[in-house]
Amino acid sequence: MPARRVTAVAFVALMAAGCTGVEGDPSPAPTTFTELLATADLDAVAPAGVDVLDLAAGPDGALVLLADSADPSVTYLAPVGEDGVGAVQRLDGPGEQLFVGPDGAVLVLGPGRLTTVGGGTVELGVDGDTAALSPDGRRLYVTGGGRLAALDPATGEVQATTDLDPGLTVKTLAAGPDGPVALMSDARALDLADVAVLSTWAEDLGQAELVELASDRPASIPSALRLTDDGDAVVTLTVHGDDPFRVTVVEDGEVTAAHPIPGTDRAPADLALSPDGRVAYLAVAGFEVESGLVTLDLSSGEQLAAGRLCEGQGTFGRVALTGERLTVIGACVGGDNSSTTAFVLG
Template sequence: MPRARRTAAVLAVVLAAAACTGGGDEDGPLPRSGPDGGPALQGVVDLDAAVEGDVRLFDLAADPGGDPVALLGDGTRGWLVGVGPGDDGPAATALLEVPAVGDDAELTVLPDGSFLIAGTDPTTGYQLLTVPPDGPPTVTALGQRPDRATTALSPDGRTLYAALTLLAPGPAQLLAVDLAAGVVRTTAPVVPAGTVTALTPRPDGTLAALVETGDGRALLAGYDEKLRPVGEPLDLAPDAPVGVPADLDVTTDGTVVASLYVSAGRETGRLVTVVDGEVTGSVELEGVGDSALDVLVSPDGGSALVPQADLLFPAELVVIDLVSGERAAAVSLCGGAGVLGDVAPVGRDGGLVVTGSCIDGDGPQATAFLIG
């Protein structure tokens, strides 16, 4: 999934453990152990302790067969750390040490269990570092030095799509990389012109992308497997003074749920649902200036989970009912304000992980909060 802004110096992780009450419904949207039938905070773990140092959290990746994996670094080296429920609450376990990563680093877990780190190396430029479960790592250099980048893995795990906004004058580029061969298979300009902030595959094999245009509009665009434009771009907030796209998720039936900022100061956001190229729902989100507005749709497609945070608002995970547009539940993540980032699911059980950093007297810390 795309990574919007990461403004915290050190990010925390919020873990929502898999636990639905009654009936064993594996397609349920949330854990439901709270007194109101919603999720509830269960415990805390320090991520820094997993690598015995002060670290920055660069990215968080879902592992379809297990617990999410965090990419951490201290400027000189990096680590992959698994985050999940342990015997006595949430646990963070160091899996591998990796070379230092850049600010744009993104992590993907491949179907065979390999870890793929995409990012800009000071010497070689934008590259893909693949670390298999057993065997030596490999590097695929793409020969670009982007100002901004976002990636998405094809459903079969064979192709990595990358959208690169280049420093030099010229259009942003879409790349399709054959991971087995280690070569760029297709390159095309981003149409319409702009910066791609989020990229994700659709069930039919095409790509959905959020594009921020030069005149401040947030567009939903589509591309086929050869990176050719599909359909007409859709303005997600034509009535708003500005539109800054953040993130998107796609349901199994192809419905797109996108998040964006719709005010100049980014304190106001919007969650937009798109079906067959038309906006079918829109929900305003107040107090999101310190949230990356990452969005994750529940397995049943009925709810969207979005982290909300701003200086004068609580830092919390909010559940939006996509049918009614109502706020169905919220989980407080910090005692006061905070900065919140990514959301990722925990295995197939319906739990999730949110990244962020609480603002308190102890300073920002990489922390994991168990919700069940």
């Protein structure tokens, strides 16, 4: 379907990006996405509209996994780009998560199974609530029922399992070059409020390393997690007290940076990272703020650029970076873009 074109004037950079490296660092300034190239109405995929299940960066652009709002057992795979929504593919059976392997294969996780789009389906030895595919595509990590399992995505065979401590609830799961990483809520201390923690394991799911993400605050709520290519973690949190929304960086088991997130009254539900891990792209929204995209330097906390995605209020979910394009899934409240929308930025 055709995309709704929007002029660059509607998306204005508030601050030009500069090089954030040390003096003499020849690395180029990070990309700041300051032009809204197109919007695409995802609800038009099905007569009753759709629910967004997942978003992933594919070899040729962003891919969105959708469920039919009238019948959630019906799912669709839709490519999204500057020309709007491409050829939509209806999938067999319900889906939950979407992965793109290192060879470009598109994988859809469903209840108890993993399907390669255009290929076969394997039954999984375990079922779970959330999953992550390793960067090399050789391990699928699944959490559910108080356990974490490592599976062979080609056969579904369970290769290793470990129990999660009671009181730990997984918010989201990622996989780095050395093993799985889980962003969790820890409710084990009876005299304290829940706190956000990050747990990492080796590939064989040996002893976990646990890091409290906001030890300076009495309570914290986890939101989103992304990993750099080196395996460093970048998370968004809600914390008790002043400046309640922050982005936090964890390197080698230690919190190395924590910055307030500007221009929002809620923690972003997702984020994307630049290929070098220097900046985070955060879709911010709320009832009292402009709805748009913030580019944040992860070393200094400096806001490098910001601009509108909606003329008024909005709400945003998944974010994916594909080469020179950034895709944000969300909706503007009121106006012409009140439907579920893919915003494509360049």
